[in-house]
Amino acid sequence: MDEKEQLVYYKQTGNLQVLGQLYAPYMSLLYGVCFKYFQDQAASQDAVMQIFEQLVQKLRIHEVDNFKSWLYVFARNYCLMELRKQKGKQHVGLEDHLSESDQKLASNEESRWTDDDFEKVHDCLNTLSPEQAVCIRLFYLEQKCYKDIAEETQYDLNKVKSYIQNGKRNLRICMESRKHGK
Numbered sequence: 001m002d003e004k005e006q007l008v009y010y011k012q013t014g015n016l017q018v019l020g021q022l023y024a025p026y027m028s029l030l031y032g033v034c035f036k037y038f039q040d041q042a043a044s045q046d047a048v049m050q051i052f053e054q055l056v057q058k059l060r061i062h063e064v065d066n067f068k069s070w071l072y073v074f075a076r077n078y079c080l081m082e083l084r085k086q087k088g089k090q091h092v093g094l095e096d097h098l099s100e101s102d103q104k105l106a107s108n109e110e111s112r113w114t115d116d117d118f119e120k121v122h123d124c125l126n127t128l129s130p131e132q133a134v135c136i137r138l139f140y141l142e143q144k145c146y147k148d149i150a151e152e153t154q155y156d157l158n159k160v161k162s163y164i165q166n167g168k169r170n171l172r173i174c175m176e177s178r179k180h181g182k
Contacts, residue, residue: 037079124174132167
């Protein structure tokens with residue numbers, strides 16, 4: 001059975017084994033998403049299990065066309081809600097805006113990424129300062145937290161945050177200018 005058939009079958013039967021088969025390939029992706037928000041291994045592992053438990057009911061109710069994208073958004077929202085519940089705890093890495101790749105994934109458009117899109121991202125990464133480029137790669141591509149990036153690069157933690165914020169802005173500007181053919 002493909003993913004869509006598994007979703008329909010689970011919705012009809014509530015068979016947890018089918019849900020487990022559907023969920024298993026995405027556990028490491030979800031762990032990365034959760035770790036980005038929580039910056040804690042144990043909390044991220046717990047979140048992956050809590051998300052699964054919530055899916056038991058949610059997938060019986062909701063119509064899901066693209067499981068990967070829906071699951072990504074669900075996990076991100078779960079993390080944000082947990083962080084709001086724990087307002088008093090300090091956290092880093094929570095972004096106000098999604099990156100372009102997150103937006104495409106969240107809006108069920110990951111299949112629309114073309115070789116040209118990847119080439120533009122690669123070209124735009126090369127326009128960044130070396131510090132911005134390395135911090136962007138470590139944060140978004142390797143899913144490392146600010147603290148780990150600071151340790152690995154020997155940059156000050158505040159500099160890492162600044163490089164990521166400015167690098168992300170410069171990437172967005174570059175991508176938009178290339179999108180409009182400028």
